[in-house]
Amino acid sequence: MSDETVKYLLPEDRIPKFWYNVAADLPEAPAPVLHPATGKPVGPSDLEPLFPMEVILQEVSTEREIEIPEPVREIYKQWRPSPLFRARRLEKALGTTARIYYKYEGVSPSGSHKPNSAVAQAFYNQQAGVKRLTTETGAGQWGCSLAYAGQIFGLEVDIYMVKVSYDQKPYRRALMETYGARCVPSPSMETASGRAVLEKDPNSRGSLGIAISEAVEMAVQREDTKYALGSVLNHVCLHQTIIGQEAMAQMEMANDEPDVVIGCAGGGSNFAGIAFPYIGRNLREGKKTRLLAVEPAACPTLTRGKFAYDFGDIAHLTPLAKMFTLGADFMPPGLHAGGLRYHGMSPLVSHAMHLGLIEARSYQQLECFEAAVQFARAEGIVPAPESTHAVRAAIDEALKCKAEGTSKAILFNLSGHGHFDMQAYTDFFAGKLEDLQYDEALLKESLDNLPTVAAE
């Protein structure tokens, strides 16, 4: 057999027409989202200042299939179906008996999976008559994706970007501005939440939690403005399931079946995207495909966090969601995988973890970059710092097969390319990249401060 990379491209007319909603197949419903003031489950009207109704209905839906609107499918065609590759050259380099496949989401205009949800959210907001969107961004991937989607649908986009990334990634900001969005370093003086943080710590490097507070605060102030979130929420995970549905069809074309499906997990959306359709199949058909979420050891939400009600942001403006969390006050160290620096995890991914439907593992950043360089030299694609976590896990699974003399199929989601993150690679080659430790005492303090909720 050839040792060249094999590419499986679905024809355009095989783009799924429906998103898959895992809530329909879960053996136990996830805990309700609670209003922080009343402790009662939030209703659609509580969320109306933030999101258009169509998005709110998706957030609480238990329908198995939700139709992808025609205009959204038309835009998806610019880069979807995304390719699935068999990594033969990587397999050869590893000398493994495993078969390694990866789904490549870096082919989108902004270079990651995020436009899958950004385009859908911008569409529903435009349909609802919204004129302006606010959002936060960590490494800048989500900001770029929403800026791109906002431009398509004629929406103004204001983006609060975590300060450490704003300074580290000037080209991400340039891309957001190229798409016509406004990008503000967070914490900023524009909002009460930002000013409160700066008063305590004028040198604050920001966090996703702070930036979310700023974006939410700005959204609720104006009638024509709503808020868009790039991960964590049910509707975002829903929009990403196009990844896993395409991957299933492509694995069929490859005449193979994954034994394990891997994704990196920050807020959980790209992992949900590739894993949820497989979870559904496991539940409906009794299959036993393993699902593995991979996170940074410096921000280990699924592997070290608590499954409890918590806020999504530091200013406690969001509703309370039951999820794996490190505590809304937890400030992760400034690792290069900025998209994985979030204290919480998607409630649906958390619930799946709680039910034992998925596994989780964490890695330090040096071992992830080692794997990414090995991958790039074999396959030619440079992974985003976030995606390096999935690459590390896939290589480790392949090496385990080699040691055991077994032959398994490994599928991972390569959530994005690293072309805007080459400074991280430069630092790695210069020996300047270090493994980062979070402060155990601060984590304990943050977990001790979790809100107490009557419903628990």
Ligand SMILES: *Cc1c(COP(=O)(O)O)cnc(C)c1O
């Ligand atoms: C944002 C991002 C992530 C992390 O977000 P999830 O919601 O966990 O997917 C992972 N990979 C890339 C390339 C990203 O841009």
